[in-house]
Amino acid sequence: MLNDFTARLIDEFRANAGQVGGPFENSRLLLLTTTGARTGQPRTAILTYYPDGARTLVVGSAGGSPKHPAWYHNLLADPEVTVDLGLFSYPATAVVLRGSERDEVFARLVEADPGWGEYQKKTTRAIPVVALEQRPGPPPGADRGFGEALKIIHAAFRRELSLIRKEVATSGTLGAQLRINCLTVCQGLHFHHTGESTGLFPALVQQHPELTEVVDALQVEHDQIAVLLGELERLVGAPEVLDQIDELIAQLNAHLDREEAALLPYL
Structure with a gap:
């Protein structure tokens, strides 16, 4: 269940082709739709993302919570997801980065935004980094x-x-x-x-x-x-x-x- 702030942010994102105001103005945001691991129903989260060549990176910080976010559990059960950048959307496969690749990429993201490092200090779990790889298909639009x-x-x-x-x-x-x-x-x-x-x-x-x-x-x-x-x-x-x-x-x-x-x- 989405909280009111997240639900309003998603509505604003959809109404303005991916643009939002407030604290997330001029931020890279996407909507990630997964399939609920228990319900089998579509579940949408709004996340910060980072370009990474042919793929897109998202981080399962959950604000430093001791538990992984629900969307992460969902994609572990079914890695086929939909990515919405506001201007267009596309089907993707979610790949969880492991081992040294995860550590190297996470360090790079901490350099870009130290907040990720602060979240990691709050929890004993290794905050996951997920690569979203676009599946073949027609071009946007x-x-x-x-x-x-x-x-x-x-x-x-x-x-x-x-x-x-x-x-x-x-x-x-x-x-x-x-x-x-x-x-x-x-x-x-x-x-x-x-x-x-x-x-x-x-x-x-x-x-x-x-x-x-x-x-x-x-x-x-x-x-x-x-x-x-x-x-x-x-x-x-x-x-x-x-x-x-x-x-x-x-x-x-x-x-x-x-x-x-x-x-x-x-x-």
Whole structure:
């Protein structure tokens, strides 16, 4: 049973595409839906998460309680879960990190947020770290058409870069997790633009030759952004990385706006 605060937070998350106010404003939050180990019914928890390459990490702190959270017991019984990031959701498999991998990842997360370490001091149990691995399937929003899928993907990149920008600006040092956050979004943008350049763009030009010049200009912007991504990866541990992130955000937002204005009517 959810307490009133958690229930209201989940309602706010769902009503605002994953955005909430108050103490969790500008936080990375997701809804994790598991299958109740005893009831067999869907159970949803709202959790902080961390990007980790192709997977997403969540922590079973339960505020330092002596008992693991209910969602953790549920996924032990059935690791097939649903992840909702507000902009889109996807099916995932939950993998509990064990041994040295768990310890190394938890130390990285404590570096990013010392609160996890404080929770660990309150309990004798090893606070679990769980990796959520997306199962194969159609891209976000694909059931609503290519145009809607493109808007959702663009919105996700805009939000993630905004969060990274805030983290870099407020962090005294670029710790291991923040570097992974930066590299994860770089890899995601590279993958997305490669898919557009090799799939979406040629298909659109073949069907609509009048888009040739527009697509050529968008491809030039892809190449320019690729240079920025490479520079960001090179500077990810350096103080000047914030300037590079600002430049990337400015160029990427302008590119996404132009791409949506030009291509959405055809999608």
